[in-house]
Amino acid sequence: MTITRPFTLGAVAYDPKVVTIWEGFKDWFATRDFAFDYVLYSSYEAQAEAHLAGDVDVTWDSPLAWVRTRRLAAAAGREARAVAMRDTDQNLTSVVLVRSASDIIDVAQLAGRAVATGAIDSPQATLLPLAHLADRGLDPGTSFTVRRFDVMVTKHGDHVGGERDAVRALMDGEVDAACVIDGNQLLFAKEGTIAPDAVRVLSRTGVYDHCTMTVLDDAPRFIVERFIELLLSMSFDDPEVRPLLELEGLRAWRPGRTSGYELLEQAVDRLGFYGADGTILVEGYPR
Amino acid sequence: MTRERTTVDLGALGFDGGADVLVKLALADRQVGDEIAVRGEHPDLAGHVATWCRQQGHRWRSTDSPSDGDAIGFIERGSAVSARWIGAERCGHADPTTEGAIDAAPPASWGLAARGAAVEPGGPTPQFRLGVREEVWTDRAAPLYAQAAAAQWDPATAVDWSAPIEHDLRVEAAIVQVMTFLIENEEAALVVPARFLGQIHPHFREIQQFLAVTVADEARHIEVFSRRATMSGHDLALSTVGGRTSLQTLLDEPDYATASFLLSVMGEGTFVSLLGFLERHAPDSSTRRIAHLTRADEARHVAFSLAHLERHAHVEPDLRSRLARAVEQRHRALQGTAGLNEDVFDALVVLAAGDITPERVRTGWQHVQALQVEMSDARRARLARLGFTAGESEALSSLHTRNFM
Ligand SMILES: [Fe+2]
Numbered sequence: 001m002t003i004t005r006p007f008t009l010g011a012v013a014y015d016p017k018v019v020t021i022w023e024g025f026k027d028w029f030a031t032r033d034f035a036f037d038y039v040l041y042s043s044y045e046a047q048a049e050a051h052l053a054g055d056v057d058v059t060w061d062s063p064l065a066w067v068r069t070r071r072l073a074a075a076a077g078r079e080a081r082a083v084a085m086r087d088t089d090q091n092l093t094s095v096v097l098v099r100s101a102s103d104i105i106d107v108a109q110l111a112g113r114a115v116a117t118g119a120i121d122s123p124q125a126t127l128l129p130l131a132h133l134a135d136r137g138l139d140p141g142t143s144f145t146v147r148r149f150d151v152m153v154t155k156h157g158d159h160v161g162g163e164r165d166a167v168r169a170l171m172d173g174e175v176d177a178a179c180v181i182d183g184n185q186l187l188f189a190k191e192g193t194i195a196p197d198a199v200r201v202l203s204r205t206g207v208y209d210h211c212t213m214t215v216l217d218d219a220p221r222f223i224v225e226r227f228i229e230l231l232l233s234m235s236f237d238d239p240e241v242r243p244l245l246e247l248e249g250l251r252a253w254r255p256g257r258t259s260g261y262e263l264l265e266q267a268v269d270r271l272g273f274y275g276a277d278g279t280i281l282v283e284g285y286p287r
Numbered sequence: 288m289t290r291e292r293t294t295v296d297l298g299a300l301g302f303d304g305g306a307d308v309l310v311k312l313a314l315a316d317r318q319v320g321d322e323i324a325v326r327g328e329h330p331d332l333a334g335h336v337a338t339w340c341r342q343q344g345h346r347w348r349s350t351d352s353p354s355d356g357d358a359i360g361f362i363e364r365g366s367a368v369s370a371r372w373i374g375a376e377r378c379g380h381a382d383p384t385t386e387g388a389i390d391a392a393p394p395a396s397w398g399l400a401a402r403g404a405a406v407e408p409g410g411p412t413p414q415f416r417l418g419v420r421e422e423v424w425t426d427r428a429a430p431l432y433a434q435a436a437a438a439q440w441d442p443a444t445a446v447d448w449s450a451p452i453e454h455d456l457r458v459e460a461a462i463v464q465v466m467t468f469l470i471e472n473e474e475a476a477l478v479v480p481a482r483f484l485g486q487i488h489p490h491f492r493e494i495q496q497f498l499a500v501t502v503a504d505e506a507r508h509i510e511v512f513s514r515r516a517t518m519s520g521h522d523l524a525l526s527t528v529g530g531r532t533s534l535q536t537l538l539d540e541p542d543y544a545t546a547s548f549l550l551s552v553m554g555e556g557t558f559v560s561l562l563g564f565l566e567r568h569a570p571d572s573s574t575r576r577i578a579h580l581t582r583a584d585e586a587r588h589v590a591f592s593l594a595h596l597e598r599h600a601h602v603e604p605d606l607r608s609r610l611a612r613a614v615e616q617r618h619r620a621l622q623g624t625a626g627l628n629e630d631v632f633d634a635l636v637v638l639a640a641g642d643i644t645p646e647r648v649r650t651g652w653q654h655v656q657a658l659q660v661e662m663s664d665a666r667r668a669r670l671a672r673l674g675f676t677a678g679e680s681e682a683l684s685s686l687h688t689r690n691f692m
Pocket residue numbers: 473476504505508581585
């Protein structure tokens with residue numbers, strides 16, 4: 001790069017509030033004399049490819065986008081780094097819910113039944129729970145029927161709609177089980193989508209991490225350091241910053257880590273979503 | 288500080304059914320870093336609580352193998368839940384009589400917050416044009432509002448709408464004319480405070496409340512005068528340009544103190560006399576009753592305005608000359624208009640006469656003369672209360688619109 005551009009972040013526009021969030025961050029970074037801008041993509045796949053092409057310096061990645069970026073980078077002899085994440089991105093689980101009155105008390109009983117999931121590319125509501133069931137001897141689509149609720153495909157399940165539809169199908173008796181992220185079970189209970197005591201957790205996945213700020217090895221190191229330093233300094237106690245953090249759903253930024261992506265890496269392989277080089281293998285995925 | 292650990296017992300409750308409410312209550316009086324123990328029998332409690340703690344910024348530590356009745360784990364209180372209190376400012380006090388309850392210039396950022404609440408910093412800054420205490424405040428607002436709230440009457444039952452009408456048709460026509468006149472005046476008395484109501488900073492809640500109940504009063508006045516006008520099957524009478532022009536000058540007044548002065552001290556005050564006249568002289572019981580009810584409301588509207596302007600004039604001595612100029616200006620603006628609708632004047636005579644005979648009309652005429660004297664005397668007394676000299680009061684009273692309001 002000859003002319004320095006502002007440190008540029010790629011993010012996926014899964015909701016209009018994404019503009020509010022990054023405009024707010026941009027303003028806030030400006031008050032810290034940090035030149036920052038952002039580019040919005042309509043899909044994580046396009047964002048990952050743009051990142052590899054050098055169009056942006058950092059990407060705000062879904063866990064699945066991290067997996068693909070890491071694989072694309074590795075295939076090109078490069079390295080991706082997970083540099084920051086939200087406190088709320090760490091140690092998540094997904095749950096397989098059944099109706100409380102259901103006769104299903106053991107995962108094995110899902111054989112021959114219908115299981116609702118989120119979008120085809122949702123790590124939390126499709127890939128991780130399906131791999132979790134596969135690990136327990138239930139092959140998705142063979143041992144049981146998968147009813148997918150494809151809301152905003154290519155946005156990696158960021159939109160809550162697919163999970164909500166899955167749970168509605170469960171409540172309506174259209175399916176025997178539904179897969180959602182743990183936090184959404186509580187959300188759906190609070191908003192009334194799930195009636196009190198209407199569901200129980202049949203099974204829970206292992207612990208995993210969610211979104212991450214990803215950089216590649218050619219990112220300007222000092223600027224990346226400053227970017228991380230500024231993120232970590234954002235305080236929920238600060239009334240100026242708090243609305244931004246609330247919109248983005250965190251209380252504090254944490255240093256990045258990759259230990260929480262192991263389960264998803266395995267799920268991606270097991271379900272054949274991406275190849276080892278980051279190629280998209282899954283059928284019927286719009287590009 | 289004692290580090291004794293509280294235990295929150297959730298019974299069979301899960302976080303999908305309200306357990307978080309109990310946990311929040313248990314954490315409320317704990318310091319950041321303190322732990323509470325969690326006990327409960329919900330089958331997925333540990334999963335729920337871990338998720339919830341992550342979302343709330345608390346730390347969760349589960350016990351490895353809880354035996355019967357033991358805690359399933361411990362929540363360490365995080366700092367995020369109390370972040371909103373940092374820098375939160377008490378905006379005055381709910382009780383207006385408390386020292387410092389009413390701020391002289393409440394910031395826009397307090398916005399719609401309840402007076403006395405702790406206001407989290409940041410957020411919208413709605414602009415309320417009437418945002419300075421000295422411009423709007425009076426301690427009398429709260430008791431007058433309470434009085435108004437207690438005195439609300441139901442137009443449907445407070446008046447006997449089936450009372451017989453035994454007077455001459457021409458007397459009834461006079462009543463219809465008077466009602467037609469009253470209604471448009473009541474409209475002005477509704478619209479003017481309604482326009483200012485939305486501009487008052489919510490910190491001055493008692494002022495808002497008084498203006499709001501005033502608007503409701505005027506709505507009822509409009510209703511009962513309309514019902515009375517049409518009670519005998521007549522069409523409403525004439526609304527004149529002169530009357531509406533006089534009222535328009537009230538609508539056009541942008542200054543709150545001036546508008547309140549012209550509308551209430553001068554206009555509604557004059558109406559108190561007029562309604563007293565109707566209560567004494569109307570030939571039928573429903574008109575007398577309506578006049579009685581509306582007069583009590585109007586007296587309250589006048590009392591509020593006098594109290595507010597008395598205080599305002601005290602803190603801003605120039606106010607009086609501003610108000611005097613406004614009366615003079617209004618007088619000049621209305622000089623070219625007809626003043627009181629001649630039909631209204633005649634109708635008042637006929638109404639007070641109660642019958643169409645020379646003797647009765649003479650009596651009616653005398654009552655109307657007496658009314659005008661009473662109106663003028665009462666106006667002077669109100670002006671004197673605001674600190675105008677006898678000479679000033681005399682002069683200003685004489686310049687008041689002939690249209691009464
Ligand atoms: Fe009125």
